Amino acid sequence: MLKTVSDAYSAKMVGQERLRMSLLISLIAGGHILLESVPGLAKTTAASTLADTVKAQFKRIQCTPDLLPSDITGNQIYDAATGSFRTVLGPVHANFVLLDEINRSSAKTQSAMLEAMQEHQTTIGGEVHHLPKPFLVIATQNPIEQEGTYELPEAQMDRFLLKEIVEYPSPAEEFEILGRIDSGVLDPDRHVSSAIGLDDVDMLQDVASRIYVDPAIRNYIVSITYVTRNPAPYIGEERARYIKYGASPRASIAFLQAARALALLNGRAHVLPEDIRSLRHLVLRHRVLLTFEADAEGIRSEEIIDQIFASVPTP
Known part of the structure; x- marks a missing residue:
């Protein structure tokens, strides 16, 4: 199908x-x-x-x-x-x-x-x-x-x-x-x-909603969105000052829903950490809002998102 x-x-x-x-x-x-x-x-x-x-x-x-x-x-x-x-x-x-x-x-x-x-x-x-x-x-x-x-x-x-x-x-x-x-x-x-x-x-939407997501993956998602809101201890003050607002809980929900859909597209009945990583820009680039200073210095949201993911241990 x-x-x-x-x-x-x-x-x-x-x-x-x-x-x-x-x-x-x-x-x-x-x-x-x-x-x-x-x-x-x-x-x-x-x-x-x-x-x-x-x-x-x-x-x-x-x-x-x-x-x-x-x-x-x-x-x-x-x-x-x-x-x-x-x-x-x-x-x-x-x-x-x-x-x-x-x-x-x-x-x-x-x-x-x-x-x-x-x-x-x-x-x-x-x-x-x-x-x-x-x-x-x-x-x-x-x-x-x-x-x-x-x-x-x-x-x-x-x-x-x-x-x-x-x-x-x-x-x-x-x-x-x-x-x-x-x-x-x-x-x-x-x-x-x-x-x-x-x-x-x-039917595809129903099947996707039943794709298994391990608690460790759920914790990984929550940890990532938490770091977007509290970035300084994880990516340093220098980079943290570029973030104006972090992601809302809708980001966690989006990761969960999109990862299930991606797993289904890849023929799997479970979500892998790689699914979350591959979705990072799609889910967060419009939710992690940067300051005017970041824009003036040519800092892109994707760079900050990559640093956030690098700071969170992969399960």
């Missing part, structure tokens, strides 16, 4: 193996993912292809400064024929929702996604509407064009299970992309030949 999804995804996408794995982990773990990259690196294609491989409903929302919360969640419209209001659900009511350039929408609009992402529901005119299952938000942001953007609040960043940095393709991969364009593989109207259903995704 997992091979079916991977093969169908790879038939349309060139390279981007890290992105493929991150999207599958988010899907199986039932979390949301934030993608960051310069334009043109197939983030939208990746999201739509994943939705196509599981025959899920896919909606894309282009975020702009004038986007309203109701443009996402939906609204009540007066029907003159009946003399009453009827509810029109917004595009967030889909299995896969791509929020393109999420940091271009205002803080008010971004906050409209909090209920949807956390509670899997929206409230329109005092009436609660539950979102379909599975529900996955794939948000993108562009790090190089900051004019007219609104930085995501920490509360919303924390609700993303993972944050992936999408890199440029290699020359060989870019050559292959040109070939697939000529062959029509990347035609938007061309769907994948094999896929799984939403019931299969529910």
